[in-house]
Amino acid sequence: MENPSLLSLAVALLAFLSSSSTKLTPRVSFPTGIPGRHLTRFSGHDVSNTTTLLLSDSGDMLYVGSRNAVLALDVSHKDAIILRSKLDWSPSEKDIEQCSMKGKKMADCPNFIRVLQFFNTTHIYACGTFAFSPRCTYINSETLTMSLKADEGRGRCPYDPYQRNTAIIVEHVFGLWEEAGEPGENPRRHGENMQTPHRKATGRKRWGSSCYGELYTGTVADYRGNRPVISRHLGEGRRLDLKLDDTLGWLEDPTFISSSFIPDEEKIYLFFSEVGREYDFIDKFIVSRVSQICVSDVGGQRTLQRRWTTFAKAQLLCQADSELPYNVIQDIDTLPPAEGAPADDTLFYGLFTSQWSVNSGRSAVCSFRLTDIKSVFSGNYKVLNRDTLQWSTRVQEKVANPGECGLHNASDNALRFVKENFLADESVRPVGRRLTMLSSEHDYSHLTVQRVQAANSRDYTVLFLLTESGYLHKAVLLQSGAHIIEEVQVFEQPQPVKSLKLSIPKGMIYVGTSEGVVRVPTANCSFYWTCPQCVLARDPFCGWDPVSRACVGASNSRTSLCQDIDRGNVKEACKTVSITHRDRFGPNKLPAGELVSVSLNEVVRLQCPAASQLSQQLWERPNSRLPSDLYLHLEDGSLSFVASPATLGHYLCLSTENGYQQTMAIFHVKQKSTPLTQIPNIYTWPEAHRIATTKSVARTGPELHTSVGTWPKTIETRQGETEETLSSSQVTTRLRSRNVTLLREESWQREPDFRDGEPLLLAQGPCYLKELVVVSVLLVLCLSLLITMLLYGSRQRCHSQTAPQPVTPTRECDRRTPVEQEALKGNSFLSKHSGHASGLVCNGVLSGSNGHLPNTPI
Template sequence: MENHSLLSFIVALLGFLSPSLTKLTPRISFHLGSSGRHLTHFSSHDVSNTTMLLLSQDGDMLYVGARDAVLALDVSHKDAIILRSKLDWSPSDKDLEQCSMKGKRMADCPNFIRVLHFLNNSYIYACGTFAFSPRCTYINSETLEMSIKPDEGRGRCPYDPYQRNTAIIVDGELYTGTVADYRGNRPVISRHLGRRVDLKLDDTLGWLEDPTFISSSFIAEQEKIYFFFSEVGKEYDFIDKFIVSRVSQVCMSDIGGQRTLQRRWTTFAKAQLLCQADNELPYNVIQDIDSLPPAEGAPADDTLFYGIFTSQWSVNSGRSAVCSFRLSDIKTVFSGNYKVLNRDTLQWSTRVQEKVANPGECGLHNASDNALRFVKENFLADESVRSVGKSLSMVSTEHNYTHLTVQRVQAANNRGYTVLFLLTESGYLHKTVLLQSGAHIIEEIQVFERPQPIKSLKLSIPKSVIYVGTSEGVVRVPTANCSFYWTCAQCVLARDPFCGWDPVHRACVEASDTQTNLGQDIDGGHVEGICNSVSVIHRARFGPNKLPAGELVSVSLNEVVRLQCPAVSRLSLQLWERPNSRLSSDLYLNLEDGSLSFVATPATLGHYLCLSTENGYQQIMAIYHVKQRNNAMAQTPISYIQPQTQPIPTTQIAASPGLHTYVRTFSKRPGARQGETEPTLSSRDTQVTTRQMGRNMTLWTEKSRQNETDFQNGESLLLARGPCYLKELVVVSILLGLCFSFLMTTCLYIIKQRCRSRTAPQPGTPTRDPDRRTPVEQEALRGSQFLSNCNGQAPHSGQASGLVCNRILAGYKGHLPNTPI
């Protein structure tokens, strides 16, 4: 109980000391089916659970392990994934019946492929659950046919399709981490298929404690296989079921001991992976891990392992952290001291004792029995493997990451950047670059809509694509999407190591070794120095009597106006400005979506500009001119061109001090030849063409200079001579208050008189007057007459009714027909 109380205090203290986390927001979001992100899908009505992915060396063929089948998909075409061949491998009716008799659901009894690896250049080795009776076989990679009859797969493949496992083939030998019994109570790390003797872990000491296997990796320089998993940490006796993440190793040259540890690993050792930041609780449950080879010319010790971790602590609930571990640190921990296991109590201690042998060292199969007994009892490293820099690479408080793959990308400045592709539980793929200032999520792509219980990622660096295997099919996602960024500013602000701005072709292109003059700023994302453009200067873009053209919005006084401002990215901030005027919070309302709402009055008529600010760079997104509607314009409403679906090249928006900005664009006439454009004219010879660029960017056209001069002079005259209704508004408000007080007093007096007349004795029977009305009916009649006055009928009380009608119109909340939504 004392230990439990101490742990609770520590958890509460560390939770209090944990620093606030910065919210990581993807810059661009692409929903499923979005035209801005091209994805290629493969699915078939008779194929499901396509989650085991194996890519050929040239990247043109993708082998998929599914339910009751193995598929060969041709992925050499850019816009299609073609099914070349299919191997049906399903249990018989008798096998399914036996599976059902074991108490298993029929939905779990098919053959789910869980091991799929190249054995050599000609054959694939595959294993499946096969109705809770694992089977393995050899498959010809060309014809996709079985070469021999399937044999037993116990110890190589799990029984349960939902049981996680890992497998890797090196030099024709299969190294696996899985369970070796039907109930899943015997976890094993074993070697099969080789010319050397098959090996597994010793069963007597509990070398593994209810593990969940995640991944395995081969390090050629060391001739070692590393396994990553999570298990119950028995060395922590202050709490039950405390989960820890582990890395373990075995040597490929191990053949077991001669008398002690016969047919057992003599080189097995394990250590804790500690993903923890200062003054925070550790993220102790590993979800996925991937290796990043060292840079060209760097030693193998610089190999990094990036993993996703979650926490069993309620303080960190709902968070996902990414940590990296260096191979040199793992080697240092394994070459250090080891904990001692008491055989009788199965308790670990850290007492210092004489080292008879070095656990985890290769070549111990020739050691003495005394040395082998020492490594049999001392296989848990005393120290933990800390993450690089003893910090987190990134942490998300909003997304639960389940899978990841990592790639090193060389940018135009010849610097290498680490890019993570993280798959969320909700079905989004996050493309993230790790910077010194922190993680930056370049974009998120929705790859599936409904939750998928089992998923997998496969990265093809030569083809620059990622394959996502789900329960419903396979999705191919290009790693780069440079053509989406249509201006130099957007290309630089993306901070994507894959993309750079080509000043010659004026396009955002994929970075390569041959292009060194591309515009990039991955670390800072500063536009001015790269694009040779000047940011919009606050309050200095309008000269005297020079107002830019924009979309004409005709309104009536006292109507509610809402002006839309398209967002460039989710990291941009939308701001509104007026020439030579301040947007008071008493008159204007800035909405959450970036739009501006206000009531049309003589003081709020005029020009409005929407500015997008991101990373210190400003650009104009929309220009509006709000003008009072006259009778002629009311009869002839301004027409608008519907948004186009095909992208049209545009001019980058930039402004310099003392100049006002014009943005020119034309809509393409239906049936016109390529390159032929036709301007669209509205009423009064004013161009108000609008179009949607497909990237949430709206651009507005320029008027003719003669119309612009007349329009500006009229607008200046309207602003200079416009009447002020402040005094009239005060008088009307006072009159309305007096009228309302008088009306309420009269009603109360009439009701009081009626109550007295009912209780007083009457001299005779009253006669019924068909025209008599009760005070309530009289009041309702007055209300009907009042509404008639508002609809254009003659008022009964002079100007009073007209003032009230205007007050009602001032509260009108309807949308305007010419207001962008």
């Protein structure tokens, strides 16, 4: 296979940009602190950086490697994690001072436990960074005390606490001549106090068989982190410790992820990422690798002495057709074959990201089959040109098969061949040559996998993935793709996650964070209280038991359960289950119609809870449509409109998921000023008990779901008057200090018979009280202004009439005698000089203030 060119890479990039990924949304979300998902936390003021987790075979004890300490936690209790014992393992002040003098930060100089493995049934082997000077020791698992003084841990544990590493202890069975014990012998040699087989006390040699643990690690062997190494330790003279020959650069700046031992193959597979030197790119191209070594390897006799003779590596290609590969491996977990299946069916589920910015924020899961890995390692290998350090593929005669066990007795020529040809030509492609799961919304960091047998006796693969934002996702792999059953918020603030451990016998997941340990149950069946909700979850752990009428664990039930993992078909799975009101609406929850009092021209917003994050919310009105010019459907599922005579009435919120429809809320919108406000609408329901209903249904609690049904025909509009009576027994509830009688079960199966505008709405017509008051006030103001203006005009006219005016003789004045006319002239003259008039002239007659003629005696 030729090296890909830049042109082909550009074509692949364009093809990837044109491709689309399916959006994966968790069906149910459980934020921190809600009662729907039970979590158990362990933390302490002196507990931090729980880097490594080790679970006992029984699942009752969890050993934690943290900063400066090893903890033994009792996890056998349901509601608590108890600290059984603690071993303090801190560097001295002198060690920390030397670490600081080397230029390291004081926060990086404590002892971070990075290796924690069972050595045998009584002891644990532990290694820590120990102020950038790795140390290892044996710890008694019962008393949590050190059995021996800590020794050097170079090549077994990293120096830097931020460098990733992998370690695994594998029991090795061997035969040897043993002698009687000598005083002062190392207990690691013959297993004294460590439960290795006993020796005879006679001092005679005998041929026997024994087993002991050997440590296989992938880490760095120097202070600067420039010497990566895959090595074997704890042989203690019985077998040689081995490591890689680094003269030819067998590893190129690797980041070790995980390791797995396959007993049937007697091989250890290590997974890591490194720089791909076989690609001639301008920038460093990261590739994901799988490598193998045989546990029976003891090195060559002359060539490759104390070096691996069975080391080989190949590329893991997590890539879909015509798309850019996800080339950086983040985590990987091994899924053993099903019972009765061959070892070749072992699957490795890897979590990958990409170094390309176009894939930023995306995570992909790929699965690789052991038989495909073996096929690649048994094929051709690339050839390294020592002069140019370039890899090429050419047809050549195979002197030996690289990666084959038992080469320690091979010739020097064969060992030189496997020394120079250790990179497989072909890449290991995923199962089905496609991605198992692709998420463009979540950035995953850790994963673990489990095979679960459902009620139909079929096996399903369940992935537990941890996001960088602190959510644990549980996803089931189906033929149609991955389905995320739920997400659980493990911690509120994003923080470094150090490890993820699954306990299959106990059904628990343990998450190690920088603050402590969190325990999450793998199943949450009791959350689903109805058959439809239990089936829609599509959780292989859970099924609906028609006898106990509860969602129970599939592995714990002996009865036939209602379950449909592949399709989630409620109609088929729950066809034998009668759906009562309690099944529809949950425990002690009934769908009362909520009364919403509004004023005309007021903006109304009706909130509707969602049955799940995969459901779609619909709004309906009885015998009426919801035109877009009057109603606005918001993104959160709520309905908004302006209150008017046309929009008053009843509203029904429906939730639809996978073809199953259920009623989530009923609202009755009415006008505040209606005289019949205190007379509620009445629905009927068959069960006679009183409960308190809430205004809205919480998204995440047991109140999350309600029922399926149709509108009832019987609605009581006035006290004592009904259109149709279904039953004399009615159930009433209190809602905002108003009596509301609920729907009968059989009435849900009838067609709606509501008509907006009828007395059912409790509104006899539009009310213009506010408008009338405003018009009346304006009218009063106008009348007051008009009267004021009239009074002002009348006063002005009166002033103009009382002012002195020249007297014009009329015809009657012409009849007066000359003597009278002279008297009038004289009186007028006196009035002008006195400043006021003593009399008035009316119709040519002068009168005094007393109403008589002037100068006339009374």
